Amino acid sequence: MSILILMVVQMAFSPDTALPLPTAALYAKLTATAVFWGGTFVAGRALAGQLDPLASATGRFGIAVLCLLVLTRCVEGGLPRLTLSQLGLTLGLGLTGVVSYNLFFFAALTEMPASRTALFVAFNPISVTVVMAVLGQERMTLRQVAGILVALFGALVVISKGDLLQVSMHFGRGEAYMCGAVLSWVGYTVIGRSAMRQLSALAATTYAALWGFAILAGALLWSMYWSGHGPAPQGLRLDVAAALFYLAIGGTVVPFVWYSEGIRALGAGRAAVFNNLVPCAGVLLGFVILNEPLTAAMLAGGGVVILGVALTNRG
Template identity: 45%
Template sequence: MLTMQKVPLSVYLKLICVALFWGGTFIAGRIVSQEIPHMIAAAGRFLVACLFLLILAWRVEGGLPRLTNQQKLATLGLGFTGIFLYNICFLAALERMPAGRSALFVSLSPIVTALSMAIFFRERLGLMKWLGIAIAFIGATVVLTRGELIHAMHAIAQTIGSGELFMLGAVCAWTAYTILGKQALKGLSPIAATTYASLWGLLLLTLGAIPQWPELELRRLSWQVISAIAFLGIFGTVLGFVWYYEGVKILGPARTAVFNNLVPVFGVLLSSLILKETILTSMLIGGALVILGVSLTNRQIKTDAGLK
């Protein structure tokens, strides 16, 4: 592990770029979801991603290893949760709600993961974690209800729509992907595990896209839509993954995860600059509370586990 003084500046710049790329996926996803069927859009994204991941695996690791039966099931689980289910919910949410509002939900993933580990795997949560979870929950409630907390108690259906529910589904799918990843990475490198998961996900998405082909209108495949799909595949998936794990290798997972807090910030800013979306006061207050809560949770993780 490199000390703080010896870490190249390029590592920090790359992690900031990763957060920028992942924040940009909400804008690209919003553009794509408005024009073409979701399954076809997601399949296009991972067709691009798989091509580049296969090239990366060949150049960095000399190819992909053969999988054991257990690894096949594990990577299939990754593909089903983190690729197939996540992208269905992700694009369905972006069709129904603004990109900036959707981006704020990504901050909930570490909180939902911590709660899931506590509920299903009896992982103990310290006081600081519970405090962080509570603050993040309040912030998420502010975002969900658009700041109308009292009104939402009487008419929750009017403040929480199908878009919010789909985005919560995406968070749950990513949580399952994260938890399964611990099992899938046993005996596999991150590149190999992600490539196999993406290949499984591409297969599932392609099968799901077959019934949607009659709905595809070629005139809607504008350069903006094609560019958005390419961005999702290259920058949002492949390059983001490579640079993120470079950060994990040099800084450790705890310090690298802190940069995830920039994702909703970039998502909200880009949605305002590119899509001209309105930034609500409730989004700023709720988003700040969520990020604060996640930061407290991550700080507790670092204190308990140390840097790996």
């Protein structure tokens, strides 16, 4: 089974992906990426209570690194040597998109349902647009400012569970963790824009996963040393192993490379627009698989957020 999966993934990352992709094929990959990432909230919720955030993130990228190394060897003949500049960029990718994002991500899922957590991803495209404007890479129009305000209003509806006068009462640790995850992903996207000018999507993703896994594994060993025991429960359950495997392959290897291709071909802002689909996928999968409730505030607020994001990134 693992050999079959590797063959399918290798076909997806054939050498032709180094060439400019047809628009339809690229959009299809970015859309599939959003759906795969929507599934990570369900898989991450399955790990909540079974593994702590550090162990979950380390397990996810331990599997992903092995797959990426084999894939890079098969597709590109191995990893290229890095210049000092490339070393700094890939390390930045690992720190933001692997280490900090995943620690915040898994921590949030221990506090909130998967569907509610997924809605916070709608902040990603707007945050990228704002940061790119602050850095002087893009100019913000009045339409974009209006879109950001609309999206923020929708987010407040979601966070407050429909009671806008009591926003602070509904903003807990889980919501704070997801804000940290959003900021981490913005950093990954912005840094990725520079990294993709110098490295292939597969090489950049592999190096980012390597640096991130090394940091996570070191931190896990350190915590095990001081606590005197490992964080994993005895006898890893089948559902936990399946969730880790999905997070590694369906949530990391395939979508990370495809997202990097999107950044390289479209730029950071336009690639980030496809993150609008992640909350929709996460909410629907949480409802179907985990039987999580769909509240009116979630549907209304999520719709307003997506409307604001679409207005911000229109054109």
